[in-house]
Amino acid sequence: MSTWSLALRNLLRNRRRSLTTLLAMVVGLVAILLFGGYRSNIIYGTQTGFVQQTGHLQIQRRGYFLDGGDNPTAYGIADYPRLLERIRQDPVLAPMLAIATPTLQLGGIAGNFAAGVSRSVMATGLIPEDRNRMMEWNDLGVVSYARPLPLAGAPGDTVVIGTGVARKLRLCALLDAPDCQPASPPATPDGTALPDDIAALSSLEKAGPAPGAGHRIEMLAATARGAPNVASLNVIQASNMGIKALDDVYMAMHLTQAQRLIFGAGTPQVTAILIQLHHTGQIPAAREHLGRLLAEDFKEADLEILDFDTLNPIYRQTNEFMDSMFSFIALLIGVIVLFTIGNTMSTAVVERTTEIGTLRAMGLRRAGIRRLFVCEALLLGAAGSALGVLCAVLIAYAINHSGWSWTPPGYSYAYLILVRVGEDPGLLIGSVAGMLSVTLLSAWWPARRAARLVIVDALRHA
């Protein structure tokens, strides 16, 4: 007659009470797992998005990240081809390396002079083929909204802009961009007719090139020497960047075009080397080796290495926010489960006081009584955990196939609501271990009380 067998029979003795307790545990665990799975999806999704855009690591001139945003030319890396080659050929880095690609950030004013409007933009000069490969990174298996840049194979003067920029430059209709609503001019208070020039611009936009054929704009930027430089660019697409603040200033162009705009005929430079690894977990090793490499071969360039976590503070903030939410919810549920099981076990101790006295009289040690009640709680915990995991996986499956979506704050399009329960072993193991710990904790006090009953008092219990 094992303790486990006796514990199981005791649980089955009062089926309704055991079932109620079990239900509380199942509901609690399902809530934790579903929220945890949703949190995992958001964190993995955010990480994937940032890694696709900025890579895992970036090499920049020291101080550029904090102070160089408004003056990229002062923080240029001139010797970048040699640095890139060195990284790509390094025997330690190469196996970890998915992509290493240069980029040049620049600010300027984009103008659609045909419509008489202009807009400040933050442009990125890039190698489209490399960026498109970066956007294929999906080591965490999330639903990715990244679309390849249409710049690959396109002429050097082509650019892609955010839908916000397109809207401001009144290019929505011309570019036939989805999610791009043409800007509406402010209503005239007295209801008078549109001024002639506005009406002319409006008709010009309506009568522009055929949708999808692109449209020429001008980009004004300051060169490395401070002189203004203008490039005529062909906008071929307006892309929704997901975040409105970015969407309103985004522009992507060929690296060579960006370098011509800033450095003219001078030595082309870049503001960063983007390094994308095969796995996020390789960051520490890659960073450590890269640091050694820079210190040995590029000491005079005064470079620093930044990881995507540093480059995208919102990633860490999102993680911290989701973690605090998860911890708070898990704590609340844990307390509810703790008291539910504790109450069940306490009631069982009271009901079985005479039985406890009998077992003790027959020679069962105090530890045996404690073990009996702890085993009962652990059986409840194990059953609750198994059922909870099963229910959570089934509900997660239903949610993941429901097509439900939501638009996160600051985003300009909706994301599918996905819950990663089955795909997150850490969450599963952690939640089940937490549930079993809570079970154990809640059973401990009643079990201790049962073990410390005075035998003669217990036998007298009515």
Next chain:
Amino acid sequence: MHPVSLRQVGKTYRLGSVDVPALSDITLDIHQGAFTVLAGPSGSGKTTLLNLIGCIDTPDQGEITVAGQQVQSMPDDALSDFRARHIGFIFQNFNLIPVLSARENVEYPLALAGVAAGERRRRVDALLDAVELSDRQRNLPAQLSGGQRQRVAIARALATAPRLVLADEPTANLDSHTGAAIIALMRRLQREEDVSFVFSSHDPQVHAEADEIIFIRDGRITGIEAGRNTAGGRP
């Protein structure tokens, strides 16, 4: 050697701020293989004395020797092990474990004492046969009559072949016919197993079977008489 010896044993309970003496200056020997009855009115201290002999309560003073060992100062775990090996209990309300079948109830003390499965099986079969419950061995206590439950309790008390069996009013919850049958069964098994039985009981049927009757009043022994059955039962 006496299976149980008590020397100047006293026990006082504290009820609120009042000390209530339950037993005073008890000196007593229980004879080996005897059918001993503790007799006295309610509140006289019978059950307290039985609890002290059964090592489920501790005296405030005096010495208690059971099966050759002084037990009054044993640590709790040692006392539990001691009870499992040397003492069987029969309760007024039978106190069977409700989730265990009749057979498992009898087997439980053997499992507790670490007896091997084969030996357990043999011993349980013999005991169930002795109490004539082999055909009800799969039944849960709730599926048994009062008399049957008490028979299971007797078999359970004898399972580990203890030196001493203590029975607190074992017939109080049984009708007189069933009570008589239970007493006869206990008497028979006591002789077969050569075990000392100590009862607390008001039941004249129990008194009639006793080898020795110890009278208690107000926590003191007021007399010890040889039972009417002494010639047949006392060694």
